[in-house]
Amino acid sequence: EDQVTQSPEALRLQEGESSSLNCSYTVSGLRGLFWYRQDPGKGPEFLFTLYSAGEEKEKERLKATLTKKESFLHITAPKPEDSATYLCAVQSNTNAGKSTFGDGTTLTVKP
Amino acid sequence: DVKVTQSSRYLVKRTGEKVFLECVQDMDHENMFWYRQDPGLGLRLIYFSYDVKMKEKGDIPEGYSVSREKKERFSLILESASTNQTSMYLCASSSPTARDTFGSGTRLTVV
Known part of the structure; x- marks a missing residue:
């Protein structure tokens, strides 16, 4: 059974204070690992897809990396508008199209 | 702009009522999903469908x-x-080559 564990559950940062969110996963053949951002009362919004170990993707202050066991979402010099819940999900080769989600990390960035 | 549209943002229903939650996507995606999200x-995945008239x-x-x-x-139908x-109920759609796209969610309250 595919499993995704995200840590920490909550993270509070000062504006400009860089940090990383962790997503550990077990999957029977990784088809893809996905990061989403979710604002309160809204649906998750897609950020990145990573397919193989060593791959990296960047978007503004966010950078996602992938190893064979975990993924990191690095946030460089965050701003208050980066405050949200960040979700990680995996799809396996045996369950094409069906995602397993972690519980998310809620990030709060204080000005 | 591609979209997944959920018919209601907020819904209040009485215990025992039959409830219908509708989801429409305009991306010609094969896969569609219903999740619920609780603090x-x-x-958590409720049901999914890989094709018309097909459900799992x-x-x-x-x-x-x-x-x-x-x-x-x-x-999605709540029989009673x-x-x-x-x-919070979230609908998503995807294709074998595309990641999940989510709707904005329906917050259902049953009283």
Whole structure:
């Protein structure tokens, strides 16, 4: 059974204070690992897809990396508008199209 | 701009009522999903569909049914609503080569 564990559950940062969110996963053949951002009362919004170990993707202050066991979402010099819940999900080769989600990390960035 | 549209943002229903949640996507995606999201429990898959008139149970199908008569529309049905079905319901769609795109969610309250 595919499993995704995200840590920490909550993270509070000062504006400009860089940090990383962790997503550990077990999957029977990784088809893809996905990061989403979710604002309160809204649906998750897609950020990145990573397919193989060593791959990296960047978007503004966010950078996602992938190893064979975990993924990191690095946030460089965050701003208050980066405050949200960040979700990680995996799809396996045996369950094409069906995602397993972690519980998310809620990030709060204080000005 | 591609979209997944959920018919209601907020819904209040009485215990025992039959409830329909509608979801429409305009991306010609084969796969459609219904999740519920509760604090501390993350996203849980209720039902999914890989094709028209096809459905498969997710992790928590009890008390729910679905209908997919057309490719673009996936309906979630609560046969007899109960208070423990109060939740945020999220619809998503994807294709074998595309990640999940989520709707904005329906916050259902059963009183």
